[in-house]
Amino acid sequence: MSNETMLTTAQCLDKIGWGSYQKRKFIQCGLAWTNSQLWVVLIGIILSSISHEWDISNSLRGFIGTLYQIGMLAGSVLWGYWADRYGRMFSFKKSLLIVVIFSLFMIFSFSLVLFIICAFIIGIGVSGELVVSGVVFKEFCPPKNSGYVTALSSFFGMGGAFVALICVLVELFNYSEIANWRLIISFIFFYDLLIFIYRLDMDDTPSYYFAKGSKENSEKILKKIAAVNGKDEAVVALIDPILNENSVSKPKSNSYKMLFHRDHLRASLLLTVIYFTKMFGYVNVLMFMPRFLSEYSKLTQYIAIFIQQLFGIPGVFLAAYLVNTKFGRVKTLAACEFSAALFVFLFLLSGNVVLVVICTSLMSLVVLMGYGCLYTVTPESYPTEIRNTASGWLFSAARIGGIISPTITGVLLDIPGGKEIALAIYSISFLIDTACVLFLAETRQNIIK
Numbered sequence: 514m515s516n517e518t519m520l521t522t523a524q525c526l527d528k529i530g531w532g533s534y535q536k537r538k539f540i541q542c543g544l545a546w547t548n549s550q551l552w553v554v555l556i557g558i559i560l561s562s563i564s565h566e567w568d569i570s571n572s573l574r575g576f577i578g579t580l581y582q583i584g585m586l587a588g589s590v591l592w593g594y595w596a597d598r599y600g601r602m603f604s605f606k607k608s609l610l611i612v613v614i615f616s617l618f619m620i621f622s623f624s625l626v627l628f629i630i631c632a633f634i635i636g637i638g639v640s641g642e643l644v645v646s647g648v649v650f651k652e653f654c655p656p657k658n659s660g661y662v663t664a665l666s667s668f669f670g671m672g673g674a675f676v677a678l679i680c681v682l683v684e685l686f687n688y689s690e691i692a693n694w695r696l697i698i699s700f701i702f703f704y705d706l707l708i709f710i711y712r713l714d715m716d717d718t719p720s721y722y723f724a725k726g727s728k729e730n731s732e733k734i735l736k737k738i739a740a741v742n743g744k745d746e747a748v749v750a751l752i753d754p755i756l757n758e759n760s761v762s763k764p765k766s767n768s769y770k771m772l773f774h775r776d777h778l779r780a781s782l783l784l785t786v787i788y789f790t791k792m793f794g795y796v797n798v799l800m801f802m803p804r805f806l807s808e809y810s811k812l813t814q815y816i817a818i819f820i821q822q823l824f825g826i827p828g829v830f831l832a833a834y835l836v837n838t839k840f841g842r843v844k845t846l847a848a849c850e851f852s853a854a855l856f857v858f859l860f861l862l863s864g865n866v867v868l869v870v871i872c873t874s875l876m877s878l879v880v881l882m883g884y885g886c887l888y889t890v891t892p893e894s895y896p897t898e899i900r901n902t903a904s905g906w907l908f909s910a911a912r913i914g915g916i917i918s919p920t921i922t923g924v925l926l927d928i929p930g931g932k933e934i935a936l937a938i939y940s941i942s943f944l945i946d947t948a949c950v951l952f953l954a955e956t957r958q959n960i961i962k
Contacts, residue, residue, distance in 0.1 A: 575923015593905015608641020
């Protein structure tokens with residue numbers, strides 16, 4: 514697809530402008546990101562709770578966490594590829610439906626084996642929430658309002674804080690004979706069901722139709738956006754000549770081959786390492802946080818996790834501002850990753866619950882800032898026809914990091930001094946992440962169609 518084509522749909526969206534249509538998409542895509550963070554935090558909390566029902570070691574917890582990440586790896590590859598081949602909404606809706614169905618099965622798990630199977634399949638579904646939603650919103654958002662793409666990451670913190678709050682309330686007020694973890698998953702099941710219903714009326718993006726050569730459908734969606742935003746006939750009439758037949762491209766046959774073409778090789782290699790190391794370090798701090806705080810009561814653990822997740826929300830809005838200044842995407846991202854390494858190391862040295870909460874809350878702030886930057890840089894680094902394939906590939910790299918690290922952590926936590934070794938390894942992974950970020954090309958000047 515030519516540079517001219519890359520600009521045309523963006524020009525239409527900028528001419529139409531930000532309005533009610535994008536506000537609804539911001540919420541719909543944002544709720545998908547709450548779901549992604551929510552389930553990572555929830556799996557960690559559940560794994561610390563089911564030991565009352567099934568006797569499991571730290572190593573087995575790590576194994577279950579690894580299977581969940583393997584599910585996310587498989588889903589990252591599949592949903593990203595299917596979103597480019599069959600449409601964004603094909604992946605965006607069906608992935609959540611899988612989460613809804615198997616979270617219901619998880620509530621009634623009568624054995625550890627069934628629980629593990631449900632966790633694996635939920636991982637497949639949840640990966641679609643993360644892989645597809647950012648690209649969907651990016652392709653509906655006018656380029657001049659691209660700060661909202663970074664702000665979307667605020668929903669990560671909301672999702673983590675929401676599930677932690679549910680855990681606090683269940684811990685305080687569950688006087689029934691139902692196990693706390695089953696009750697917590699019940700609340701999340703209904704939450705996901707409501708999100709799924711809210712998502713049913715979503716359209717596919719004009720960029721997807723345009724990349725597939727369907728000028729008519731692309732025009733139709735753009736005119737719908739203009740109508741919902743209350744634009745006059747003069748603005749709507751501009752869409753037809755901008756989306757001329759000569760600019761419509763044919764779909765590419767081998768998107769993975771294009772991903773490692775010389776034009777994209779540097780970005781693909783660097784981003785692959787960044788996604789791997791960032792997830793390697795962060796997923797275990799989330800998944801094993803209850804274990805790291807095991808010397809404190811369950812209520813204290815949940816309150817600490819709630820504060821950590823809540824603290825990440827303002828950081829995303831700071832990132833949304835910084836990435837659109839002269840500081841740019843790359844410098845902001847590098848500063849976030851280096852700070853994450855620092856705060857994980859300080860967590861290692863913390864001796865009481867107050868210092869632990871401070872260090873991990875600051876870590877949550879900079880990590881979510883970093884994700885906001887990274888999810889802005891990623892789609893800006895690739896053309897439309899391989900954007901979701903790139904997203905799927907990179908989230909797959911992240912999942913490999915997530916697959917390896919829980920098993921390592923589970924084994925380490927079963928040996929003396931293992932907690933300190935695990936946290937030191939995660940701090941180093943963030944430093945490697947930082948070094949790779951410094952070699953990325955700045956994308957602030959790029960316009961995404």
